[in-house]
Amino acid sequence: xxxxxxxxxxxxxxxxxxxxxxxxxxxxxxxxxxxxxxxxxxxxxxxxxxxxxxxxxxxxxxxxxxxxxxxxxxxxxxxxxxxxxxxxxxxxxxxxxxxxxxxxxxxxxxxxxx
Amino acid sequence: xxxxxxxxxxxxxxxxxxxxxxxxxxxxxxxxxxxxxxxxxxxxxxxxxxxxxxxxxxxxxxxxxxxxxxxxxxxxxxxxxxxxxxxxxxxxxxxxxxxxxxxxxxxxx
Numbered sequence: 001x002x003x004x005x006x007x008x009x010x011x012x013x014x015x016x017x018x019x020x021x022x023x024x025x026x027x028x029x030x031x032x033x034x035x036x037x038x039x040x041x042x043x044x045x046x047x048x049x050x051x052x053x054x055x056x057x058x059x060x061x062x063x064x065x066x067x068x069x070x071x072x073x074x075x076x077x078x079x080x081x082x083x084x085x086x087x088x089x090x091x092x093x094x095x096x097x098x099x100x101x102x103x104x105x106x107x108x109x110x111x112x113x114x
Numbered sequence: 115x116x117x118x119x120x121x122x123x124x125x126x127x128x129x130x131x132x133x134x135x136x137x138x139x140x141x142x143x144x145x146x147x148x149x150x151x152x153x154x155x156x157x158x159x160x161x162x163x164x165x166x167x168x169x170x171x172x173x174x175x176x177x178x179x180x181x182x183x184x185x186x187x188x189x190x191x192x193x194x195x196x197x198x199x200x201x202x203x204x205x206x207x208x209x210x211x212x213x214x215x216x217x218x219x220x221x222x223x
Binding site: 004040041048090106 | 156208213214216
């Protein structure tokens, strides 16, 4: 157990809807990164938040957005859901957003878009 | 797009045997990390090797890094049934991790 929690565990939505996924970081960690993992693939970086500011973004459209709160928990919001958004969404927290910091992953939220 | 590629895609071995998997990547890196994932759940960090290191050990794990060939290998010695999982290499640049598609390892009792 890493101490990183995610909710919900599973979620089913229909195309066009909006979804919010939540992540609580490990105690003492101020950096949260979000990844999307399609079936049979490795995780792909969506974005990272460091002390409530976006600190880098991967190749995802603007309908993927996020927030980090003062307690360093985070949300991932996806608007206008598409079938290809079906995936396991992983968040990872780390100590300071520096190179070499170990990222501790949560168990993920499995999103199914019908 | 994925930075790394693992080889082989799948590996089946007998308990007690060694498992070796390789990772190739495309661009320069700060470090390379290996993760394990059980049954589509969260990833567990196994080991990190920095770009100026060539070999690192952690328990039954041995990782090598060859920056001239842009490749790394992970060796698991004396495998156990509990080692059955998917293994991913991830390169780090600008604080973000880029993962390969993984190697699925099955350890037979």
